[in-house]
Amino acid sequence: MSASYQSILWNRQKKIYDCIILGFVLLYLIVFFVSNAFINPEITQETIIIRGTATLALLLLHIILSIGPLARLNPIFLPLLYNRRHLGVTMFAIASIHGVFSVVQFHSLGNINPILSIFVSNTHLGSVSRFPFQILGFFALLILMLMAVTSHDFWLHNLGARFWKTLHMMVYLAYTLIIFHVLLGIIQYETSPVLVTLLGIGVASITTLHVIAGSKEHRKDKSIRNLEKEGFIKICSVHEILDNRAKTICLEKERIAIFKYGNKLSAVSNVCKHQNGPLGEGRIIDGCITCPWHGYQYLPQNGSSPPPFKEKVATYDVKIHGVDVWINPKPYPDGTERPAAIIQ
Amino acid sequence: MTRSLRKIHFFVWRFLLIAFPLGIFLALILRPDQTIESFSSSDFEINATTLNDSTQLIHIEVKNPLRYPSCIVIGIDLDKQLVLGSVSKKGNYDFKTLPSINRIILVDKLKGVDILNFSLKKP
Numbered sequence: 338m339s340a341s342y343q344s345i346l347w348n349r350q351k352k353i354y355d356c357i358i359l360g361f362v363l364l365y366l367i368v369f370f371v372s373n374a375f376i377n378p379e380i381t382q383e384t385i386i387i388r389g390t391a392t393l394a395l396l397l398l399h400i401i402l403s404i405g406p407l408a409r410l411n412p413i414f415l416p417l418l419y420n421r422r423h424l425g426v427t428m429f430a431i432a433s434i435h436g437v438f439s440v441v442q443f444h445s446l447g448n449i450n451p452i453l454s455i456f457v458s459n460t461h462l463g464s465v466s467r468f469p470f471q472i473l474g475f476f477a478l479l480i481l482m483l484m485a486v487t488s489h490d491f492w493l494h495n496l497g498a499r500f501w502k503t504l505h506m507m508v509y510l511a512y513t514l515i516i517f518h519v520l521l522g523i524i525q526y527e528t529s530p531v532l533v534t535l536l537g538i539g540v541a542s543i544t545t546l547h548v549i550a551g552s553k554e555h556r557k558d559k560s561i562r563n564l565e566k567e568g569f570i571k572i573c574s575v576h577e578i579l580d581n582r583a584k585t586i587c588l589e590k591e592r593i594a595i596f597k598y599g600n601k602l603s604a605v606s607n608v609c610k611h612q613n614g615p616l617g618e619g620r621i622i623d624g625c626i627t628c629p630w631h632g633y634q635y636l637p638q639n640g641s642s643p644p645p646f647k648e649k650v651a652t653y654d655v656k657i658h659g660v661d662v663w664i665n666p667k668p669y670p671d672g673t674e675r676p677a678a679i680i681q
Numbered sequence: 682m683t684r685s686l687r688k689i690h691f692f693v694w695r696f697l698l699i700a701f702p703l704g705i706f707l708a709l710i711l712r713p714d715q716t717i718e719s720f721s722s723s724d725f726e727i728n729a730t731t732l733n734d735s736t737q738l739i740h741i742e743v744k745n746p747l748r749y750p751s752c753i754v755i756g757i758d759l760d761k762q763l764v765l766g767s768v769s770k771k772g773n774y775d776f777k778t779l780p781s782i783n784r785i786i787l788v789d790k791l792k793g794v795d796i797l798n799f800s801l802k803k804p
Contacts, residue, residue: 379773465711502686509693516701520708526738528715528730537705544698551691558684591684613682 354420358427365393383442390435395515397428399539402512406550412618415629422488425508429478429485436478439471470522477514480507493612502613516540558587569656569663575602575680576660583626585617588666592617593653595662596626596637601677603637604653604664611648639674657681720799727785729801737780741787743771749789749796756782 369389373380401424407414444454455475461467484505486492493501516536524533565571570588578584578597585594585607592607594617605626607617614630621627625634625643635642640650649672654665657678669675682690718729726742741754747770754765754774758781765776768787787796 377773379775465708466713499683499686502682506686506690506693509690509697513697513700517704517708520704524708525712528717533705533709540701540705544694544701547690547694548698551687551694554682554687555691558687587684608683613686615682 350416351420351423355423358424362393362397362427362431365389365396369393383438387435387438387442390431390438394428394432394435395519395536395539397424397431398512398515399543401425401428402508402543403546406546409550409553410546412629418630419632426485426488429481432478432481436474439474443471465521466525468521470518473514473518473521477511477518480511480514484508484511490611498610498613512543557585557592566663568665568667569654570666572662572664574660575657575662578602578662581621583617583619584662585615586664588664593664593666594626595655595664596621597680598624598637600680601637602655602657602662602680603675603677604655605635605637605640606651606668606671608650609633609648610650616650638677639672641672718801720797722797725787725797727797727799729782729785731780737778737782739765739776739778739782739785741768741774741776743768743774746771749794750791751789752796753788753790755786755788757784757786758782 366389369392370385373385373388377385401421404414404417404421404424408418440451440455444451444458447454447458449457452475455471456469459467459469459471461469484507487496487501487504496504519536524536527533572586572595573584575597578595581596581598583594583596585592587593592615593604594607594615595602595604598621605616607615609616609628609630611628611631611633614628614633616626616628616635619627619629621637622634624636626637627634633642633648634646635648635650638652640652642648651668651671652673652675653668654675655678656663657680662678713731716731720727724743724745724747726744728738728740730738730740739754739756747768752768754768754776756763756765756776756778758779763778763782765778766774768774783801785797785799785801787798788794789796
């Protein structure tokens with residue numbers, strides 16, 4: 338969280354995270370290169386680089402795509418989410434090396450532009466075994482590039498969280514293109530079952546995780562509450578909400594997080610202004626609601642970030658009858674101060 | 682995530698849950714026949730694999746150091762001779778060539794002798 342833009346806001350966690358990423362990348366490439374030098378001594382260094390970076394980028398993409406649903410299913414995975422964009426940019430850099438070496442190896446010796454050659458050298462669009470699979474990889478890399486260059490809070494603020502998030506959800510399209518790039522490329526020629534088995538396991542894991550996590554969220558969104566009085570809806574007992582934590586409910590359009598802190602209850606929108614993170618899964622730290630994804634903070638009584646920060650979320654009226662918590666689902670404009678409900 | 686993005690996300694992954702297995706199944710079932718012809722001797726192992734309808738892969742493993750000063754790999758397609766390349770020392774070599782190649786000959790051009798003559802039985 339910052340009031341101004343810096344290229345990277347380094348802290349201890351980010352440094353540890355990045356060291357682990359770098360260590361893993363180097364270890365993978367060294368093991369891949371050395372093992373291939375012994376197993377396939379006849380293949381060129383360029384081919385080893387193309388294969389090593391391809392498999393590493395695909396593995397990293399699977400790790401990246403699994404972090405989101407894992408964090409939805411179990412908060413223990415939230416630390417992985419914190420610096421996911423560095424992992425994404427690393428994956429793009431490795432995929433770029435694969436792309437550049439492939440274009441140089443397969444398209445640079447002709448008399449036409451190498452990029453144009455990707456599109457015109459193979460036109461068997463109706464064939465499975467001879468499909469121009471490199472075109473799929475090209476478009477996937479283009480999407481990953483767009484995502485990598487906008488992986489910064491400067492772009493997030495200027496494009497808006499909704500547009501930015503939609504843009505970054507294009508990773509699913511990129512993933513689909515990459516899977517078909519592999520299926521219509523190397524899988525058509527590879528006789529060993531190892532690669533196709535690993536790919537199958539990866540695809541099955543990712544899709545299953547996303548569907549399970551999506552299904553859980555869908556059930557939350559569908560939960561209906563009937564008891565209504567004077568515009569307020571009965572939610573739960575005050576005892577159901579833990580201290581400095583929230584209960585999240587979905588009433589009309591968006592989810593609402595009801596936070597309990599001290600002997601007070603306040604309700605704010607569940608959607609963080611930074612990257613639409615789930616505020617209701619965060620905690621009250623230093624008197625502020627703290628987003629579990631990247632630590633953005635808001636005051637519970639008015640939904641505003643403490644100065645000098647400017648982020649604001651919508652607030653809601655909460656009241657307590659006996660031990661029951663009631664909420665009015667009509668949101669107030671972002672940053673509107675609302676009195677907290679006092680627990681007697 | 683907002684509710685609308687969650688809906689899109691859930692829909693996309695349910696679609697992919699069906700699309701990916703279908704894609705993998707089709708990609709595997711529509712793969713071209715990869716007929717493999719093999720030849721093995723104490724010095725060489727040769728495998729010819731049809732990759733697709735326009736490419737054949739000739740894999741040669743040289744098991745022992747060559748006893749010939751040169752070793753040229755020639756593919757024969759009916760009456761045509763195509764020089765595929767050469768092998769020089771112990772190791773693995775791959776040559777991509779036309780699927781119509783039906784005979785492989787390893788020749789020592791310096792001594793003028795055939796080292797190996799291997800016929801590919803085409804279906």
